[in-house]
Amino acid sequence: MAASSNSSLSGSSVSSDAEEYQPPIWKSYLYQLQQEAPRPKRIVCPGEVENRPKYYGREFHGIISREKADELLGGVEGAYILRESQRQPGCYTLALRFGNQTLNYRLFYDGKHFVGEKRFESIHDLVTDGLITLYIETKASEYISKMTTNPIYEHIGYATLLREKVSRRLSRSKNESRKASVTNEEHTAVEKISSLVRRAALTHNDNHFNYEKTHNFKVHTFRGPHWCEYCANFMWGLIAQGVRCSDCGLNVHKQCSKHVPNDCQPDLKRIKKVYCCDLTTLVKAHNTQRPMVVDICIREIEARGLKSEGLYRVSGFTEHIEDVKMAFDRDGEKADISASIYPDINIITGALKLYFRDLPIPVITYDTYSKFIEAAKISNADERLEAVHEVLMLLPPAHYETLRYLMIHLKKVTMNEKDNFMNAENLGIVFGPTLMRPPEDSTLTTLHDMRYQKLIVQILIENEDVLF
Numbered sequence: 001m002a003a004s005s006n007s008s009l010s011g012s013s014v015s016s017d018a019e020e021y022q023p024p025i026w027k028s029y030l031y032q033l034q035q036e037a038p039r040p041k042r043i044v045c046p047g048e049v050e051n052r053p054k055y056y057g058r059e060f061h062g063i064i065s066r067e068k069a070d071e072l073l074g075g076v077e078g079a080y081i082l083r084e085s086q087r088q089p090g091c092y093t094l095a096l097r098f099g100n101q102t103l104n105y106r107l108f109y110d111g112k113h114f115v116g117e118k119r120f121e122s123i124h125d126l127v128t129d130g131l132i133t134l135y136i137e138t139k140a141s142e143y144i145s146k147m148t149t150n151p152i153y154e155h156i157g158y159a160t161l162l163r164e165k166v167s168r169r170l171s172r173s174k175n176e177s178r179k180a181s182v183t184n185e186e187h188t189a190v191e192k193i194s195s196l197v198r199r200a201a202l203t204h205n206d207n208h209f210n211y212e213k214t215h216n217f218k219v220h221t222f223r224g225p226h227w228c229e230y231c232a233n234f235m236w237g238l239i240a241q242g243v244r245c246s247d248c249g250l251n252v253h254k255q256c257s258k259h260v261p262n263d264c265q266p267d268l269k270r271i272k273k274v275y276c277c278d279l280t281t282l283v284k285a286h287n288t289q290r291p292m293v294v295d296i297c298i299r300e301i302e303a304r305g306l307k308s309e310g311l312y313r314v315s316g317f318t319e320h321i322e323d324v325k326m327a328f329d330r331d332g333e334k335a336d337i338s339a340s341i342y343p344d345i346n347i348i349t350g351a352l353k354l355y356f357r358d359l360p361i362p363v364i365t366y367d368t369y370s371k372f373i374e375a376a377k378i379s380n381a382d383e384r385l386e387a388v389h390e391v392l393m394l395l396p397p398a399h400y401e402t403l404r405y406l407m408i409h410l411k412k413v414t415m416n417e418k419d420n421f422m423n424a425e426n427l428g429i430v431f432g433p434t435l436m437r438p439p440e441d442s443t444l445t446t447l448h449d450m451r452y453q454k455l456i457v458q459i460l461i462e463n464e465d466v467l468f
Contacts (some may be wrong), residue, residue, distance in 0.1 A: 018378045026227040031234035037135035038078035040127040048292050069095040070102045090100035117239050129238035147231040149435035211398045213264040217257045230256035273329040276358045280398040290402045292333045297352040298409045305345035307419035312430045316347035356434045366435035376452035407464040428458035
């Protein structure tokens with residue numbers, strides 16, 4: 001492990017092309033400390049222990065005192081045993097020698113071994129990780145506390161050098177992906193670009209819609225040495241060394257994740273579907289102003305359905321609507337929803353309404369829901385309109401743009417009321433609960449708020465030219 005990592009730590013110069021890119025700035029201090037950390041030394045019990053739990057090995061010594069455990073460890077750094085508590089039979093303790101003292105940890109098992117948040121397949125792995133953490137936090141506590149003070153993430157010196165070249169490559173790859181003849185070499189080149197370089201390139205891409213998006217960090221176990229893409233320091237430990245953004249792939253320390261700006265640039269290959277995907281995540285991944293399903297469905301509806309009686313009120317066949325959903329999830333912007341495939345326009349309106357209902361965060365977000373409801377309760381029409389406008393400004397940009405585009409479309413629907421019999425009030429009844437849901441999953445709240453939900457959508461449609 002040391003040999004392969006040392007080669008990546010060498011200060012090679014930045015290559016002239018993205019394929020040969022090797023980051024020259026990773027800091028090796030914490031990696032070196034991990035290599036120096038004491039190794040676990042299991043102290044085996046010489047005899048067979050009665051009633052030994054089946055998930056413990058010969059390191060289990062039965063019911064013994066702390067003093068006896070200390071004696072068995074013999075002052076050897078990294079030595080450990082397991083014992084059953086004298087005071088609390090049935091409770092188990094890990095006794096570990098570190099820093100010239102014996103440390104005792106309450107030990108648990110639920111299919112995996114743990115003393116804290118991390119869970120391990122074996123006691124050996126638990127002790128190895130514990131010794132690494134203890135050693136690094138003892139030797140480098142001040143260093144660790146200052147890791148976030150001068151992050152590479154803010155200025156990204158090495159990424160800046162590659163920005164133009166990577167941006168051109170990404171742009172070229174995007175254009176050629178629409179053609180059948182994209183070579184494997186080009187795909188490989190793009191995949192080799194780290195998430196940090198990719199973020200820098202996309203941030204400065206003229207075609208990029210710069211909506212703010214928080215990272216979707218989740219605890220991650222990295223195989224082999226990994227370095228934090230925020231502070232450039234080694235991510236120490238055996239498992240759960242840090243967190244990874246499941247949308248863009250950014251890898252950082254857990255403590256560094258609190259300082260990372262809300263600038264997630266989702267990677268399309270990580271987005272598995274269109275429906276049920278966070279709205280901002282989807283538009284950033286596809287580099288569009290609005291979700292492509294909204295644009296495509298509305299174009300189709302306006303092309304052949306504005307005069308259809310009961311538009312949006314009449315339901316299409318559920319199975320066919322599910323077919324449209326699967327087509328978008330499978331084919332994205334290439335999904336075919338033309339009249340030759342789906343002659344009933346109500347299938348397309350049903351698919352659009354389903355998209356909005358399936359959003360994990362509604363178009364009118366949970367954060368703004370109560371403010372919209374309060375605005376709807378204002379009796380004075382001018383004051384109510386002003387209040388609605390103020391709350392609209394609180395929506396995330398991608399949500400605001402999607403709502404604006406939808407309201408322009410629904411206004412066109414009402415302009416054909418003599419044919420489709422759908423006015424703003426009727427559309428408010430349909431779209432109220434579709435576009436806004438209370439944060440708490442309460443049937444009573446939903447029923448109580450339905451008239452206000454309807455009124456909000458009605459106001460948005462009737463005043464779309466003023467409010468947006």
